[in-house]
Amino acid sequence: MDETTVTYRPRKIRWVAIPIAVAVAGLFTVLSFGLKGSAGFDNSGSFQRGDQAAMIGLGILIGLGVLAFLRPRVIADAEHIRVRNVVGGYDLPWSVVRKVRFDRNSPWAQLELLDDEQISVHALQAVDKDYAVDGVRTLRKLHAAAVDA
Numbered sequence: 001m002d003e004t005t006v007t008y009r010p011r012k013i014r015w016v017a018i019p020i021a022v023a024v025a026g027l028f029t030v031l032s033f034g035l036k037g038s039a040g041f042d043n044s045g046s047f048q049r050g051d052q053a054a055m056i057g058l059g060i061l062i063g064l065g066v067l068a069f070l071r072p073r074v075i076a077d078a079e080h081i082r083v084r085n086v087v088g089g090y091d092l093p094w095s096v097v098r099k100v101r102f103d104r105n106s107p108w109a110q111l112e113l114l115d116d117e118q119i120s121v122h123a124l125q126a127v128d129k130d131y132a133v134d135g136v137r138t139l140r141k142l143h144a145a146a147v148d149a
């Protein structure tokens with residue numbers, strides 16, 4: 001990466017996702033210790049250590065799923081923009097981008113492509129306010145410079 005490469009990641013989501021992931025994993029761990037005794041009204045089965053381990057594992061998996069919301073990132077330079085969202089990603093040359101948008105009341109920025117397709121940029125979220133606005137302005141400058149070149 002050179003000096004003209006910029007990277008943006010959502011900020012405030014970290015304050016929410018990390019504590020929730022830890023809380024979910026902790027809750028499932030605490031609940032796992034309550035799995036003792038019979039497993040039904042007719043005493044047809046009982047909880048074992050494996051059930052407790054599975055409950056802890058399930059809590060960890062759900063916690064990791066919550067942490068997936070930290071995945072979004074946008075990396076842009078003079079030639080390309082790479083967008084990584086919670087699910088999926090794009091690596092596009094600026095030549096296929098019509099404009100960088102951040103509409104009023106939109107939860108995140110968007111790239112409008114020449115074929116009228118829109119790609120959400122989850123890394124620049126409205127809740128991040130000035131950080132997101134600065135990011136969109138920077139992306140617009142890179143886009144303008146690439147289109148004019």
